[in-house]
Amino acid sequence: MKAITLNSTQPSRLLLTEVQTRSLMPGEVRVLIKAAALNHRDEWCRQGRYPNIKDGVILGSDGAGIVSEIGEGVDYSILQKEVIINPALNWGDNQKVQSSSFEILGMPRNGTLAESVIVPVDRLFERPQHMSWEESAALPLAGLTAYRALTYQGNIQSGENLLVTGFGGGVAQFAVQFGMALGAKVSTSSSSPEKLEIAKSLGVLHTFNYLDHNWISKAVEETNGFDLIVDGAVGDTLNHLIQVAKPGGKVVYYGATLGNPTKLEARKIFWNQLKIIGTTMGSDQDFKNMVSLVNEKKIKPIIDQVFKFEDAEKAFDRMRDGKQTGKIVLVP
Template identity: 60%
Template sequence: MKGIVLDRSLPSKIEFREVEESPIQPNQVRVSIKAAALNHRDEWCRQGLYPNISDGIILGSDGAGVISALGSEVTQWKVGDEVIINPALFWGNDQRAQSKDFQIIGMPTHGTLANSILVSSDRIHPKPKHLNWEAAAALPLAGLTAFRALVYQGNVQKSDKVLITGFGGGVAQFAAQFAIHYGAEVYVSSSREQKIKKAIELGAKAGFNYKERNWTEEALSVCGGFDLIIDGAAGDGLNDLIKVSRPGGRIVIYGATMGNPGKLEARRIFWNQLKIIGSTMGSDEDFQAMLDFVNEKQVHPIIDQVFRFEEAEQAFDRMKAGSQMGKIVLVP
């Protein structure tokens, strides 16, 4: 088979090349990939910024396809079934947090950016019928991360005023759509006006350009503050989020693309009874709940651009530039 492999000896750090196919194990299925999607972790692996990376591994955590082979112990699926892949491995039995053995498909195990992938049969779910291959492939990792942050950790309510920061990225677009479908009053932030416009088209009430010095004052004047904030950046901007939180509000952080904050305004946190909550991908229970919600509400992932596997370097460069609106998808 062929896959997009990490190889840090190359100028591009990745190459679409032949990889030896492993034999199928009794509890596994082989999925012929119809579409796969990028996440920031794929580009971080290419840059050498992700822990425990190894050359020779096929990247990619998101994928959808058709079952092409079954292990001898698999009885609940059949060849030809259309599926999406849950990329979370070894979450464990505690819904509150992942186990120490937790992994994500695509590093250190082979990922979805390939013609086919072997996965345990408990990692696959029926593809939502209302989604095409590209949209289905865009859903798993970002959709799961957004759903857990918003629903399990954030405990979103219809009465909530919700801010989704960094709208345009994969998790943020899902968090905004999910919150809108939950009936919350949704706002977004972004550094690009066209992304804010897109969010409003989807049903957000308004958006704020976080590059503007007075965006926090504007947000407070528009809505009076937020009950729930979903953020993937952290950094020094976390103090702005504390500033625009209502008393008793919740800030859920699922990433730190801007690094750690240089300082934290602790007095605002305790005086306003704020909750700052960490979140990451999610459990099998979260994944099933997310899928049920997507099917019930007929949620459609936003696709930025579709590339061929042979165009992997262009796709990764687009992810690195951060200019995408929605998910970057690759197809064989």
């Protein structure tokens, strides 16, 4: 089968090649991929910035397709079902935190950027029928991350002020859409006026260009501060977020693309009784609840562009350069 693998000998560090598949183990299924989507972790793997990376692994965590083969012990009724794949493996029984054996599909285990993928049957959910194949593939990882950040970690309530930073990325666009679906008053930030216009078209109440040195005072003036802030950058921008959080508010961060802050406004954190919370992916229960919300509210992800597998380097470069608004999708 054709697959996009990590290969450090290539200038792009990507190789579209023929990969030999294997037989199914008990409890496993084979899914013929109709569409797959990129996440930042795929680009970080390409750059060598992710732990335990190795050449030859098929990249990709997000995918949607049709069950074509089942292993021993799997119910025949799932054959030919249209499914999405939960890429969170071995979360465990503790809703608070993942187990020590937790991993994400696509590194070090072969992922979804292939004509087919083998996964445990309990990773499958019925594909949302109001979505296209491309939209379905875009949902799992970013949708799960956004949902847990908002609900389990952020405990967002209807009527609360929510700020989602960095609108344009997959998690951020889902956090905006989920926040609105849950009744929050949603604001977002970006350095791109074009992306902020798209956010407004979705129904976002307030938008802020974080390159504007007055954005902090504008945010406080327009919203009176935020009950919950969802962020994937951290770095020194964390101190900006602390300034726009309401007393008693929360900052939930799911990534650190800007690295660690060089300083921290500790006094403001304790005086305003703020909560700084980390979150990663989500539990099986989070995924189930996320899919239910998506189906109930008929939420559709924003698709930035769709590429053929042969154009994978262009797709990865677009993510690397931060040009996307929404999810980048690849199809075999």
